[in-house]
Every structure is written in structure tokens, then in C-alpha cells.
Amino acid sequence: MNPPSFNDRRLPDGGISASRLDGVRVLIYSHDSFGLGHLRRCRAIAHALVDQFKGLHVLIVCGSQIAGAFDFRARVDFVKVPSVIKLYNGEYTSINEHIDIAETIELRKALILCTAQSFKPDIMIVDKEPFGLHEELKPTLSFLKSHGCILALGLRDVMDAPHLLEAEWERKGMMAKIETFFDQLWVYGPQDFWDPLEGLQVSQSIRQRVRWTGYLHRDIPISPSRGAVTIPEDGLLVTAGGGGDGADLFRQVVGAYAHDPTLTKPALLVLGPFMSTEDREDIRSRAASIPALSIVDFDNRMEALMDDCAAVVSMGGYNTFCEILSLNKNALLVPRVHPRQEQFIRARRAAELGLVDMLHPEKADDPRLMAAALHALSRRGKASEPEYQADMTGLRKISDLVFDAVKHREPALRVIAGGRHRDT
Numbered sequence: 001m002n003p004p005s006f007n008d009r010r011l012p013d014g015g016i017s018a019s020r021l022d023g024v025r026v027l028i029y030s031h032d033s034f035g036l037g038h039l040r041r042c043r044a045i046a047h048a049l050v051d052q053f054k055g056l057h058v059l060i061v062c063g064s065q066i067a068g069a070f071d072f073r074a075r076v077d078f079v080k081v082p083s084v085i086k087l088y089n090g091e092y093t094s095i096n097e098h099i100d101i102a103e104t105i106e107l108r109k110a111l112i113l114c115t116a117q118s119f120k121p122d123i124m125i126v127d128k129e130p131f132g133l134h135e136e137l138k139p140t141l142s143f144l145k146s147h148g149c150i151l152a153l154g155l156r157d158v159m160d161a162p163h164l165l166e167a168e169w170e171r172k173g174m175m176a177k178i179e180t181f182f183d184q185l186w187v188y189g190p191q192d193f194w195d196p197l198e199g200l201q202v203s204q205s206i207r208q209r210v211r212w213t214g215y216l217h218r219d220i221p222i223s224p225s226r227g228a229v230t231i232p233e234d235g236l237l238v239t240a241g242g243g244g245d246g247a248d249l250f251r252q253v254v255g256a257y258a259h260d261p262t263l264t265k266p267a268l269l270v271l272g273p274f275m276s277t278e279d280r281e282d283i284r285s286r287a288a289s290i291p292a293l294s295i296v297d298f299d300n301r302m303e304a305l306m307d308d309c310a311a312v313v314s315m316g317g318y319n320t321f322c323e324i325l326s327l328n329k330n331a332l333l334v335p336r337v338h339p340r341q342e343q344f345i346r347a348r349r350a351a352e353l354g355l356v357d358m359l360h361p362e363k364a365d366d367p368r369l370m371a372a373a374l375h376a377l378s379r380r381g382k383a384s385e386p387e388y389q390a391d392m393t394g395l396r397k398i399s400d401l402v403f404d405a406v407k408h409r410e411p412a413l414r415v416i417a418g419g420r421h422r423d424t
Contacts, residue, residue: 019052019053019054019403020053020054020055021053021054021055021056021402021403021406021407022054022055022056023055024053024055024056024057024122024123024406024409025056025057025058025059025119025120025121025122026046026049026056026057026058026059026121026122026123026124026125026402027058027059027061027115027116027119027121027123027124027125028042028045028046028058028059028060028061028124028125028127029060029061029062029112029124029125029126029127029132029137029140030042030060030061030062030063030064030127031063031127031128031129031132031133031136031137032063032064032128032129032133036064036066036241036242036272036273036319037241037242037317037318037319038062038064038127038128039060039062039064039067039070040070040319041127041154041188041216041318041319042060042062042125042127043060043070043072043076044216044218044319044395045125045154045216045395045398046058046060046072046073046076047072047073047076048216048395048396048398048399049398049399049402050073050074050075050076051073052396052399053399053402053403056075056402057075057076058075058076058077059076059077059078059079059115059119059121060076060077060078060079061078061079061081061111061112061115062078062079062080062081063080063081063082063083063084063108063133064080064083065083065273066273067080068080069273069298069300070300071221071300079111079115081107081108081111081112082104082107082108082111084101084104084133101134105133105134105136108133108136109136109139109140112132112136112137112140113139113140113143116140116143116144117143120147121144121149122149122150122405122406122409123149123150123151123152123402123405123406124140124141124144124149124150124151124152125152125153125154125186126141126151126152126153126154126182127154128154128155128156128159130153130174130177130178130181130182131172131174131177135172141181142181145181150183150184150405150406151181151182151183151184152182152183152184152185152186152401152405153178153182153184153185153186154186154188155185155186155187155188155196155197156187156188156189156196156318156342157187157188157189157190157193157194157196157215157318157346158189158194158196158318158342158345158346158349159196159197159342160340160341160342160345161340161341161345162198162199162200163199164340164341165196165199165200166199166200166201169200175200175201175202175203175206178206179203179205179206182209183209183405184209184210184211184401184405185206185209185210185211186211186213186398186401187210187211187212187213188213188214188215188216188318188394189212189213189214189215189394190212190214190215190390190391191212193349193353193390194345194346194349197210211397211401213393213394213397213398213401214390214391214392214393214394214397215321215322215325215326215390215391215392215394216322216392216394216395216398217322217326217392217393217394217395218303218319218322218323218326218327219303219326220303220304220307220327221301221303221304229268229270229296229299229305230308231266231268231305231308231309232266233308233309233310234265234266234310235265235266235267235268235308235309235310236265236266236267236268236309236310236311236312236313236374236377237267237268237270237305237306237309237311237312237313238250238253238267238268238269238270238312238313238314239270239272239302239306239312239313239314239320240271240272240314240315241272241314241315241317241319241320242272242273242274242275243270243271243272243273243274243275244272244274244275244276245315245336246271246272246275246315247275247276247279247282247283248361248364248365249313249314249315249334249361249364250269250271250283251282251283251286252334252361252364252365252367252370253267253269253293253313253370253374254269254283254286254287254290254293255286255365255367255370256367256370256371256373256374257287257290257292257293257371258286258289258290258367259367259368259371260367260368260371260375262375263292263371263374263375264292265292265310265374265378266292266293266294267292267293267294267313268294268295268296268305268309269283269287269293269294269295269296270296270297270298270299270302270305271283271295271296271297271298272297272298273297273298275297280297283295302320302323303323303327306323306324306327306329307327309329310329310330310377310378311329311330311331311332311377311378312324312329312330312331312332313331313332313334313374313377314331314332314333314334315333315334315335315336315343316333316334316335316336316343316344316346316347316350316356316358317343318342318346321333321346321350321356322392324355324356325355325390325392326392328382328384329382330357330377330378330380330382331355331356331357331377332356332357332358332359332373332374332376332377333346333347333350333351333356333357333358333359334347334358334359334360334361334364335347335348335358335360335361336361337360337361344360353386353388353390354385354386354387354388355386355388355390357373357376357377357380359373
């Protein structure tokens with residue numbers, strides 16, 4: 001195995017052209033088993049890195065029950081740790097009712113540490129939750145820190161309402177821990193959209209480590225076919241991501257169609273893999289008599305469906321918002337407001353900037369108001385038309401950050417003896 005090589009070729013705009021980072025390893029941690037957002041964000045980052053750098057390998061540690069339903073590029077793989085269920089109040093419980101959550105966390109903790117010790121990453125990217133679920137990452141971060149691994153914390157554009165995030169992080173002593181362990185904080189959004197650390201007591205040291213990447217642009221998957229699920233070009237795509245907390249959105253859409261017979265535009269409702277059986281059956285029953293509505297449980301190529309549709313109705317999670325901007329779609333966001341206000345803050349700010357329409361979920365419960373909002377979608381401009389243009393270069397900037405973080409690594413730290421390992 002050859003020593004790692006670093007080839008720095010800068011583009012005119014400062015970005016890195018396609019380069020080699022032979023032997024470099026990136027470990028990405030995605031804590032949540034609820035929904036699809038964290039896994040899909042980490043997957044997008046991983047794919048961008050291996051597309052950008054030949055010889056680089058990415059391993060994603062996640063608890064998603066359906067990680068295997070997605071395609072992964074060459075040099076990207078995942079390790080699945082035992083899944084947990086996120087309750088509506090934000091707490092977690094074991095997916096197996098016969099195993100205590102504490103036992104599940106201990107098993108996850110051991111598997112994550114073992115993975116890091118075996119994989120020996122040059123850089124670890126932690127998605128959203130600095131120390132993981134119930135601080136399961138602490139042993140791994142301590143180990144990697146002591147062995148020279150670069151630690152980066154990736155934060156969404158919006159984390160939560162400042163007063164809620166401040167109370168949560170203060171209770172956990174999070175700022176001091178972040179300052180001790182993380183070399184950089186990457187905000188996956190534009191600085192002029194929202195500051196996820198707004199209202200928090202942030203030291204100058206931590207502020208100096210913040211890097212704003214812009215949003216993560218999404219492309220249409222390369223595939224010989226669009227798949228079995230299709231949507232008319234004038235149709236609406238209704239999606240709530242994983243669907244575990246999205247049943248109300250679908251009921252609101254179905255209620256609007258049932259109330260207003262002039263709503264005839266076809267709509268495809270993608271319920272999501274985590275919706276309960278009871279909610280799934282209820283929504284199908286309500287929609288059965290409405291010819292314009294079609295329902296599927298899940299499709300792993302949402303970008304292709306969104307590319308085909310005329311407009312999107314969604315709750316406003318991070319990934320869907322990035323896809324709306326990337327594919328320049330009309331959109332109506334009906335954000336979740338409990339237990340976190342992340343979606344509401346994002347949707348409200350995007351509506352203020354003219355990027356989307358927003359309807360508060362309490363108003364969306366009124367079928368008359370929801371129907372009016374759906375009619376308005378066909379009259380509004382595209383996401384690209386407002387004066388404000390969101391920075392969508394996040395994946396390129398993350399690639400640059402990874403390159404800059406590892407390009408000065410000493411080759412002498414790597415010993416070749418029947419395989420690659422870090423000299424301790």
C-alpha cells in the first residue's frame with residue numbers, strides 16, 4: 001500500500017479540483033434512528049467526498065433501520081448499531097421492548113468505539129449531536145482525540161429555538177465539552193440565513209472554529225430508469241421524510257382535497273417508512289374516494305420524484321428544504337412546532353425571504369385554509385426567483401474543509417505492515 005498522497009489543485013473560485021487523498025479515512029457519525037434526515041445528510045456528504053477525492057474512504061456509523069435501502073457509492077460503507085426509537089417528547093427507548101435503553105446504549109457505545117479503533121480515521125464528522133445519544137460518543141472522541149484524529153461537529157442551519165437549545169446544552173454542559181474536543185464546527189447553511197448558535201453563550205474560542213458551508217446541493221441520482229413510482233409533471237409531491245411524525249400533514253392535505261372539489265391537481269403522497277400502521281391505514285382510508293390522490297409508502301429516490309413534480313408540500317426538514325432549493329421547486333411548508341421548533345424557524349425564515357410559502361400547522365387543520373394554500377402554489381414563483389439567493393455550495397466547501405484538515409498530515413504516522421494502522 002502506497003503512502004497517502006496529497007494533490008492540491010485550486011480552482012479559480014478557491015475550491016479544490018478533483019484530487020487524490022490516498023489512504024485518508026473519514027468516519028461519520030449519525031446518531032438518530034428516527035426519520036431519514038440525518039442519514040441522508042451524512043450520505044450526501046460521504047458521496048461528495050469520494051466523488052471529489054480518489055483514494056479516500058468513508059465509513060458511516062448509524063442506527064437507521066433502513067440504511068440498507070439506500071445505494072452507497074464505492075468507497076462508502078456503513079456500520080449499523082442497534083436502533084432506538086425516538087418518542088414524540090424527544091426521549092428515546094430501545095426498539096426491542098425486552099432490552100433496556102441503558103443496555104442498548106452500552107452496546108452502541110462499545111460498537112462505535114471498536115469501529116473507530118479498527119477504522120483509524122484521519123477525521124471524524126459528528127452529525128448534530130456533539131456527544132451522541134446519551135453521550136455514547138464520549139469514549140470514541142477521547143480515543144480519537146488522543147490519537148490525533150481531527151474532530152468536526154456538523155450542525156444544521158437551524159438547531160432549535162435559542163431558549164430551548166440553551167436550556168438543553170446548559171443542562172449537559174455542552175459548550176465546555178465542545179470546546180475541549182472539537183477542532184471545527186461546520187454549519188450546513190449560509191451565515192445570512194440563520195445562526196444555529198444564536199442566543200447561546202458561545203466563547204470566542206468556539207466562534208473561531210465555526211465554518212459556514214452553505215446548503216448541501218442535491219443532484220438527481222444517476223439511474224437508467226425513474227423506478228416504478230411516477231408523478232405527473234403538473235402534480236404535487238407531499239412528503240414528510242421518514243413519516244414518523246408526519247401523519248398530520250397528510251391528513252391536512254387529504255382534508256383540503258375532500259373539502260374543495262376544485263382541487264383536482266394530482267398529488268402523490270409518500271408516507272415514509274416510519275409512519276405507524278394505524279396512521280398509514282387511516283390516511284389511505286380517508287384518501288380512497290379522492291381520484292386525484294395517489295399514495296405510496298416509501299421511495300428511496302425522492303430527488304427524482306421531486307424533479308418530476310410541479311410543487312412540493314412538506315414539513316420543512318433540512319434535507320427536503322435543500323432539495324427544494326436545489327431543484328428550484330415551488331413549495332408549501334407546514335412545519336412541525338413540537339417538541340423542537342427547528343422546522344418552524346427554518347420555514348418562517350425561508351418564507352420571509354420569499355423562497356417558499358408557509359402555513360402554520362394549526363391553520364393547516366382548517367381545510368379551507370389548506371386548500372387555499374395548495375391553490376396558491378401554482379401561482380407563486382420558483383425558489384430561484386426571489387432577490388435572496390441561498391448559498392448552495394456546501395458539499396464543495398465541506399470537501400475543501402476535509403482537504404485542508406488532512407493535507408498536512410505526516411505520512412510517518414502511518415505504518416504499513418500487512419495493512420494500514422496508526423502508530424501508537
